[in-house]
Each structure stands twice: as C-alpha cells, then as structure tokens.
Amino acid sequence: MTQKNETRLPLAGIRVLDLSRLMAGNMLTLQLADFGAEVIKVESAQGDTLRDWKNDGKALWWKVYGRNKKSICLDLKSETDRGKLLRLLPEADVVVESFRHGGMEAFGLGPEVLHAANPKLVIVRISGWGQTGPYAERPGFGTLLEAFSGFAERNGFPDKPPALPNLGLADMIAGLSGAFATLAAVREVEVNGGQGQVVDLSLLEPMIGVLGPDAAIFQHTGRRPRRLGNRAENAAPRNAYACKDGQWMVMSGSTQRMAERVFDAIGRGELKADARFRDNTARIANIEELDRLIGDFVRGRTLEENLAHFGEFEVTVGPVLNVDQLMQDRHVRERQVLVDVPDPEFGSVTMHNVTPRLSRTPGRIRTTAPSIGQDQKLVE
Numbered sequence: 001m002t003q004k005n006e007t008r009l010p011l012a013g014i015r016v017l018d019l020s021r022l023m024a025g026n027m028l029t030l031q032l033a034d035f036g037a038e039v040i041k042v043e044s045a046q047g048d049t050l051r052d053w054k055n056d057g058k059a060l061w062w063k064v065y066g067r068n069k070k071s072i073c074l075d076l077k078s079e080t081d082r083g084k085l086l087r088l089l090p091e092a093d094v095v096v097e098s099f100r101h102g103g104m105e106a107f108g109l110g111p112e113v114l115h116a117a118n119p120k121l122v123i124v125r126i127s128g129w130g131q132t133g134p135y136a137e138r139p140g141f142g143t144l145l146e147a148f149s150g151f152a153e154r155n156g157f158p159d160k161p162p163a164l165p166n167l168g169l170a171d172m173i174a175g176l177s178g179a180f181a182t183l184a185a186v187r188e189v190e191v192n193g194g195q196g197q198v199v200d201l202s203l204l205e206p207m208i209g210v211l212g213p214d215a216a217i218f219q220h221t222g223r224r225p226r227r228l229g230n231r232a233e234n235a236a237p238r239n240a241y242a243c244k245d246g247q248w249m250v251m252s253g254s255t256q257r258m259a260e261r262v263f264d265a266i267g268r269g270e271l272k273a274d275a276r277f278r279d280n281t282a283r284i285a286n287i288e289e290l291d292r293l294i295g296d297f298v299r300g301r302t303l304e305e306n307l308a309h310f311g312e313f314e315v316t317v318g319p320v321l322n323v324d325q326l327m328q329d330r331h332v333r334e335r336q337v338l339v340d341v342p343d344p345e346f347g348s349v350t351m352h353n354v355t356p357r358l359s360r361t362p363g364r365i366r367t368t369a370p371s372i373g374q375d376q377k378l379v380e
Contacts, residue, residue: 007360009035009036009363009364010036010363011032011036011183014032014038014094015092015093015094016029016032016037016096017085017092018040018096020096021048021098022098023065024174026050027172028096029041031175031179032179032183033069034365035354035358039069041072043373047071048062063346066370067366067367070378072378072379073376077107086117093120093189094124094186095114095122096124100140101131122185122189122199124198124199124201125198125200126178126201127201127203130202142169142174143164145204146164149170149208150211152164156227158227162227169207170203174202177209231287233284234254234280236290237252237283237287241294241299242295243302243303243305247302248303248319249298251310251317256279264313268293337352337353339353349368
C-alpha cells in the first residue's frame with residue numbers, strides 16, 4: 001500500500017518540467033517527485049521512450065520510474081507548443097532535459113531563452129559526455145560510458161571478456177547524482193538569493209566517481225584494476241560460494257577479526273597462525289587456496305545450514321536471492337522495502353519504496369506513472 005503519512009512533503013512547492021527520456025532523467029526526477037516536487041513530464045505524442053520498454057507487453061519500467069509525476073504532450077518543433085512551454089517557465093523551478101548535444105538550441109530553447117523567461121530557473125542538461133569537450137557531440141547511451149569509464153574492463157571474471165552491467169547502471173548513478181546537484185542549485189536560489197544556472201550532468205563522470213581511486217592507484221603504483229569475479233582487490237576472504245542444495249552464499253571477511261572467525265567456523269582455527277593466511281596481505285596472495293578451503297566446507301551444507309552455522313560464529317554471510325525470494329523475505333516485507341501501489345491498469349504494481357527514509361518528513365508514493373497527456377489541462 002502507499003504510505004499514509006500526510007505531513008507536508010519536504011520538496012512541496014518545487015515545480016519541475018521534465019523533458020528528458022529514458023533512465024537518467026526519470027531516475028533524477030523520481031527522487032524529487034517522491035519527496036513532493038511537482039514533476040511534469042513534457043512528452044511527445046509518442047510518449048517517453050521508457051514507455052516502450054515492455055515485459056510481456058506491459059510497460060512496467062514506466063509504471064515504476066514515472067511514479068508521482070504528471071504528463072503533458074507538447075511538440076517542441078511546433079511554435080505554438082514551444083509557446084506553451086515558455087508560458088510554464090515563470091512558475092517552474094527546474095527544467096530537466098536529455099536531448100543530444102545542441103538539441104534544445106535547435107528547438108530555440110537554449111539556456112539563454114529559458115533564463116530570459118525565468119532568471120531563477122535551474123536547467124539540468126543530461127548527456128553522455130557533458131556539454132563541453134571533444135566528445136560532447138557523440139551519442140551518449142549508458143552502455144558506452146560503462147565501457148569507457150573502466151567499469152566493464154574491471155568487471156567480470158579474469159578468464160572472461162569485460163562485462164557490462166545488465167541494467168542501466170550509468171543512468172541510475174547519474175540520476176542519483178543529478179538529484180543532489182539539482183537540489184544544491186535550487187538551494188542557491190532559495191536560500192542564498194542566487195540566480196538560476198545550468199547543471200551539466202554527464203553519465204561519464206558520476207560513473208567514474210563510484211569506481212574508487214583507480215586513477216590515483218595507477219598514478220602511484222602503475223597497477224590497473226583486474227577482473228576478479230566475486231573477489232575483492234583489498235580484502236579476503238570475499239566471494240560467493242556454492243551450497244549443497246545448489247543455492248549460493250556470499251561471505252565478506254574484510255577485517256582481521258572477521259577472517260579469524262571464518263577459520264574458527266570451518267574448523268581450521270590453526271590457520272590464524274599460518275603464514276599464508278595470518279594477515280590480509282597474505283590471504284590475498286593465497287586467495288586460491290583460501291577459497292578452496294572455504295568452498296569445500298560450504299559445499300557440504302545447504303544454504304540454510306550454512307547461514308545458521310556461520311551465524312553462530314558471527315561471520316558476515318548472506319544468501320544470493322532471486323527476485324521472488326526477495327519479495328517473500330521477512331525483512332523486506334516488515335520494513336516495506338517493496339510496496340504494492342494501486343494502479344488503474346494493473347490493479348497494483350509492486351515497486352521499491354521511497355529511499356532514503358526521513359524520520360519526520362518522509363517521502364511517499366502517491367501514484368503510479370501517468371498516462372500520456374493525462375494532465376494536458378496544465379497547458380490548455
């Protein structure tokens with residue numbers, strides 16, 4: 001069910017015109033809408049491209065990431081419809097767009113035009129490579145940036161090719177980063193009496209930002225990240241291990257005390273003094289043998305037995321869940337990590353709850369995504 005808290009939402013009063021398409025922009029404006037901003041999707045007659053991402057004919061991506069938003073249809077190639085958009089600007093706080101480089105200028109809606117209509121407007125420009133630089137005009141789908149950033153090269157297993165994520169990771173990260181940047185720019189206007197500005201949000205730079213100090217490491221050691229599969233470069237043991245019943249368990253022994261508990265749990269307490277395993281550096285150097293010892297032990301028990309056994313030794317382990325197991329998990333259910341939201345088309349749609357959680361003014365899910373143009377009265 002949707003949350004019943006009726007307190008004023010913290011972003012109430014902020015109006016966002018969302019001209020973006022697909023993932024990054026929708027993820028960005030989802031964060032704002034969940035906490036009360038009025039997000040108006042400005043769509044063509046065909047609708048946001050995310051509406052075309054269907055599973056068994058059902059546009060569930062759109063149902064989730066278009067939640068809490070309104071929808072109007074405007075053809076930005078039409079002078080009449082551009083006029084309608086411009087008339088909305090004085091009451092808007094934010095415009096979000098993700099057209100290819102120069103796309104807004106081609107419509108006659110570049111930042112100078114928008115700021116002439118509303119000098120306090122925050123304009124978020126989402127692109128693959130940013131608004132400047134030699135690659136600014138290149139296509140910017142997330143896949144390209146997941147490869148270019150170094151993520152794909154370091155992801156996957158050492159005997160396999162580079163591995164791309166199987167979801168829009170670069171877009172999602174950029175959306176979260178962009179929501180923060182948007183609010184920083186809005187605060188500059190509201191609190192510091194500032195003017196509007198342009199937020200230049202590339203998919204590349206937030207992606208690089210979450211990959212750790214790779215550049216610094218290479219600069220000072222000459223070492224590049226390696227494909228390690230489920231292992232970690234800086235801590236051992238850390239891996240996924242197969243259980244007797246065909247399920248999988250993950251383990252993280254990222255502190256010395258935790259690694260020592262692992263040895264006690266597998267009945268090999270003497271390994272704590274073994275030169276091959278007595279500290280983290282030694283364990284990383286001998287990771288193949290370490291994983292063999294742990295894997296042999298885990299393989300002799302079911303997942304449930306392993307979780308119970310390692311739990312007695314306070315070892316940090318957990319199950320690898322599929323989506324239906326996740327939906328039935330008691331923690332997920334009690335904490336309402338996933339919620340069922342009423343929907344006029346499907347009856348209800350299960351989706352992730354608002355995150356993060358605020359103790360006094362939490363966000364809430366008010367509606368699933370709108371139909372195309374259902375709020376057209378806003379411009380008529």
